[in-house]
Amino acid sequence: MSNDIFVWIEQFNGQPTAASWEAVGAARRLADELGSSVTACLFGGQGIADLAQEAISHGADTALLAEDATLADFRVEPQAALLAKTIREAEPTAVLIGATFRGRELGPVLAVELDTGCIADCIALEFEDGQLVATRPIYAGKLLSKCTIPERRPQIFTTRVRAFPKPEPDPARSGQVTRVEPVLAEDDIPSKVTGFQETRGGVSLADAGAIVSGGRGVGGPEGFEPVRELAQVLGAALGSSRAAVDAGWIPYEYQVGQTGKTVSPDLYVACGISGAIQHQAGMRTSKIIVAVNKDPEAPIFKLAHYGIVGDLFKVVPALTSAFKEKLG
Amino acid sequence: MHIVVCTKHTPDSEAKMSVDEAGNVSWGESPLIINPWDEYAVEEALLLRDKHSGTVTVISMGPEEVLEALKHAVAMGCDEAIRIWDESCAGSDTLATSYVLAKAIEKMDDVDVILFGKSAIDAETWQTGSAVASRLGCPSLMYVIKIAELDPDEKSIAVERLLEEGRQVVSASLPAVIGTTKSINEPRYTSFIGIRKAAKMEYPLWTLDDIGAEADKVGAAGSGVRWPQVFKPPERGGEAEIIEAETVEEAAAVLVEKLLAEKVI
Numbered sequence: 148m149s150n151d152i153f154v155w156i157e158q159f160n161g162q163p164t165a166a167s168w169e170a171v172g173a174a175r176r177l178a179d180e181l182g183s184s185v186t187a188c189l190f191g192g193q194g195i196a197d198l199a200q201e202a203i204s205h206g207a208d209t210a211l212l213a214e215d216a217t218l219a220d221f222r223v224e225p226q227a228a229l230l231a232k233t234i235r236e237a238e239p240t241a242v243l244i245g246a247t248f249r250g251r252e253l254g255p256v257l258a259v260e261l262d263t264g265c266i267a268d269c270i271a272l273e274f275e276d277g278q279l280v281a282t283r284p285i286y287a288g289k290l291l292s293k294c295t296i297p298e299r300r301p302q303i304f305t306t307r308v309r310a311f312p313k314p315e316p317d318p319a320r321s322g323q324v325t326r327v328e329p330v331l332a333e334d335d336i337p338s339k340v341t342g343f344q345e346t347r348g349g350v351s352l353a354d355a356g357a358i359v360s361g362g363r364g365v366g367g368p369e370g371f372e373p374v375r376e377l378a379q380v381l382g383a384a385l386g387s388s389r390a391a392v393d394a395g396w397i398p399y400e401y402q403v404g405q406t407g408k409t410v411s412p413d414l415y416v417a418c419g420i421s422g423a424i425q426h427q428a429g430m431r432t433s434k435i436i437v438a439v440n441k442d443p444e445a446p447i448f449k450l451a452h453y454g455i456v457g458d459l460f461k462v463v464p465a466l467t468s469a470f471k472e473k474l475g
Numbered sequence: 476m477h478i479v480v481c482t483k484h485t486p487d488s489e490a491k492m493s494v495d496e497a498g499n500v501s502w503g504e505s506p507l508i509i510n511p512w513d514e515y516a517v518e519e520a521l522l523l524r525d526k527h528s529g530t531v532t533v534i535s536m537g538p539e540e541v542l543e544a545l546k547h548a549v550a551m552g553c554d555e556a557i558r559i560w561d562e563s564c565a566g567s568d569t570l571a572t573s574y575v576l577a578k579a580i581e582k583m584d585d586v587d588v589i590l591f592g593k594s595a596i597d598a599e600t601w602q603t604g605s606a607v608a609s610r611l612g613c614p615s616l617m618y619v620i621k622i623a624e625l626d627p628d629e630k631s632i633a634v635e636r637l638l639e640e641g642r643q644v645v646s647a648s649l650p651a652v653i654g655t656t657k658s659i660n661e662p663r664y665t666s667f668i669g670i671r672k673a674a675k676m677e678y679p680l681w682t683l684d685d686i687g688a689e690a691d692k693v694g695a696a697g698s699g700v701r702w703p704q705v706f707k708p709p710e711r712g713g714e715a716e717i718i719e720a721e722t723v724e725e726a727a728a729v730l731v732e733k734l735l736a737e738k739v740i
Contacts, residue, residue, distance in 0.1 A: 159640050221638070222645075223605060223615050248638045252617045255602035258570055259609040264699020265569070267600040285598055285705070289492040290500065292598075293704040302699075337614035337651075341633070342644035353639045357740065381740060392658075399620070399658035400637070405488060405596065406511070406657045413739040425488055435739045437730065438715060453733060454715035455726050465727035473731055474740070 148300060150183035151239040155230060156202055157249055159221075161195050165313055165354040166245025168205045170306045172314035173272055174243045175206035180274055184208035186237065190229050190329070192219025199324040204316035210324045217329050220340035223252045228330040231260040239301050241279060246305035247353065254305045264296035265303035270310040270432070283307075287405050287428030308353055309411040310432070346400050350384035357414040358430075360386035360403055364419015364440065364459050368396040373463040374418050380470045386410070386430075388420045404429035416466075419459045422447025439463060476529030476627045477583065478520045480553065480590045481576055481607070482513040483535055484544040485597045494705050509544035512592030514551070514662035515655040519622065520590050521552045522660060527627050530554045532583070536564060536575050542678055549673040550665035556676060561683045563694045571697035573606035578686040580611060587627060589652045593618065601654075608652035616645060617654035625649075 152174040156167045174185045187202035189195060190213040199210035211233055217225050230253070234242065242257065244250040246268045258265035270291075271282040281294045281304055296302040352358060359381065361374040371385070378385045386403040387396075403410055405428040415433035419440060420426060427450055430436070438451035439462045448454045455462050486492070490505030509517075520531045532555040533548040535541040545556040559579050567575065580586050589611075591604035601617075608615035616634050620642065624633040630649040635642045637656055665673075683690060691697060718733075720726040734740055 159638075164639070220643070223617075227609070248618055251601045252605045252615060255569055255573070255600075255606040256609040256615060258602075258699060259573060259606050262699075263570070265602060266700055267602055284708075286486070286490075286492045286500075287488065287596060287599070288708065290494060290705055291708050292702045293706075294700055294702045296699050297701055299699045337612075338616065338645050338647035340643060340645050343641060344635075344644070345641035351639055402657075414734065414737075435734065435737050436715075437734070443717075448715045448717070451715035453730055454717045455730060456717060456719075457723060457726070461723045462727065465723045466731065469724070469727040469731040470740075473735060 148238045150181040152178050153239045153242045155244045156189040166308045168313050169311040170243040170245045171205045173311040190218045203322040206314050209322045211327050213327045215329045225331045227256040241302045244305045246307045250305050263299040266294045268307050269304050270307050352384045355384035357381050357383035358386045358412045359383045359416040361418045362388035362420030363390035377467045388426050421445045476527045476587045477585045478531045478588045479586050480516050480520045480533045482544045484541045485510045509547040510595045516590040516592045517548045518660045518662040546673040550669035559681045566695035568698035568700040569602035570699050571693050577610035578688045582686050587649045591654045593656045604654040614647035614651045618656050
């Protein structure tokens with residue numbers, strides 16, 4: 148048993164996710180407290196070797212690298228099998244995984260393989276009396292829970308996207324990269340990935356720094372146009388409330404809230420969204436929340452930091468022009 | 476075809492949650508309901524049964540309160556419902572819960588598809604479905620937005636599942652564990668006849684002995700995770716600063732200045 152920390156590095160078509168570097172940053176801080184080291188685990192298809200150095204630049208000491216066709220498309224089984232094997236060999240005390248869709252599927256499978264605990268969707272990780280304590284939201288963020296894995300090892304944590312700062316890469320850092328081989332052959336993997344339809348254009352909601360969302364107040368599919376324009380000027384992702392999705396104005400992929408995506412951007416602009424508790428569950432941890440709504444009594448104004456009471460079809464275009472002027 | 480849906484009960488999503496000094500969580504007068512995400516799993520099970528014929532069994536690990544969730548699923552149209560419980564199951568994390576559910580599914584011996592909701596709205600771990608898949612040695616297909624094909628004779632399934640960048644198209648062998656997500660279907664309402672059927676239905680209780688589970692693998696003893704403290708997050712102080720000005724343009728300009736000063740852009 149060592150005090151080292153493993154981090155699973157997620158990538159899609161060779162592009163690493165921000166959540167992975169956030170997890171590396173969190174692991175680095177914990178390892179520094181323990182006086183131990185961080186190992187990045189990078190398992191994908193051919194052509195991802197450069198990411199091993201990138202992981203080290205972001206704070207890992209060493210990297211385990213597998214490049215194999217069986218690992219190219221994400222499937223939980225071959226990722227978990229290889230990760231479990233490397234963990235059995237190195238016996239790290241903790242494993243950190245970004246709490247993305249893939250990460251939240253991988254964590255519990257790894258926990259079963261290693262007969263240990265996995266704490267999901269952590270927003271803080273601190274030592275208290277030598278015990279690693281994770282804080283996570285429950286009941287849609289109405290309550291917080293402190294969780295521990297006191298006896299079993301490794302302790303597995305999935306870290307909420309954007310809850311931990313993304314470390315600045317330091318290209319001067321260097322470390323050993325060790326190649327590892329997959330555990331499962333293609334015939335041993337119970338599923339085949341036969342295609343991928345990428346969500347059309349725009350910024351991904353999950354790791355967006357800014358999000359502009361429209362709700363019932365936009366009134367129809369065309370009502371999203373001013374919202375989309377503001378998002379474009381800000382380089383922000385487009386989001387929506389459940390009401391707009393249920394009305395068929397925008398696809399489900401855009402939905403923020405308890406039954407949609409949980410987001411945590413620096414800036415969240417809610418346009419024509421009343422702010423039902425289920426919507427708040429998906430965006431309440433945003434750093435700055437702005438509400439534009441006709442109804443001064445809308446619950447969103449209780450959560451927002453700034454608000455403008457008025458017609459979104461006037462206010463949102465005015466915001467777009469004002470930002471254009473300032474941001475060029 | 477035999478389809479199993481795993482469910483649990485939760486407080487209503489509108490519930491005002493509170494926690495006392497001892498750390499006990501309560502949800503006031505709010506009723507316990509079927510976990511809302513599980514309605515999508517039940518609906519998908521019923522759609523599959525209607526298309527391919529077979530039986531839908533809904534199962535839940537929990538004390539008597541979970542009967543509310545099981546009754547709702549039966550009122551929607553499930554054929555059988557089984558509760559699994561033993562006092563020693565209290566305090567189970569997803570490691571232990573997945574062990575119990577997998578043992579119960581193994582006992583049935585003829586299951587083709589196991590369906591879960593995306594997550595439970597109380598603990599929101601999203602973990603139990605893929606953990607059960609791992610225990611059963613079945614493919615784990617989470618966040619499924621569409622079952623494109625299912626062939627009970629060939630024991631094959633093809634699904635589209637939602638990842639951050641788009642939809643992954645996956646084919647797999649049966650039995651498989653499917654985690655459903657919203658927009659896979661529109662869950663039906665319970666009917667009067669369904670509610671009557673649910674009221675008259677027998678809800679067998681399976682104990683640990685019935686499913687061949689070992690007592691030291693359930694409850695706190697079988698769990699990795701402890702949750703020693705639950706608390707209310709600090710309230711965000713006060714209400715929004717409402718920007719008011721003569722014209723919309725002026726208000727917008729003031730807000731933009733403030734947001735630039737916050738350095739969030």
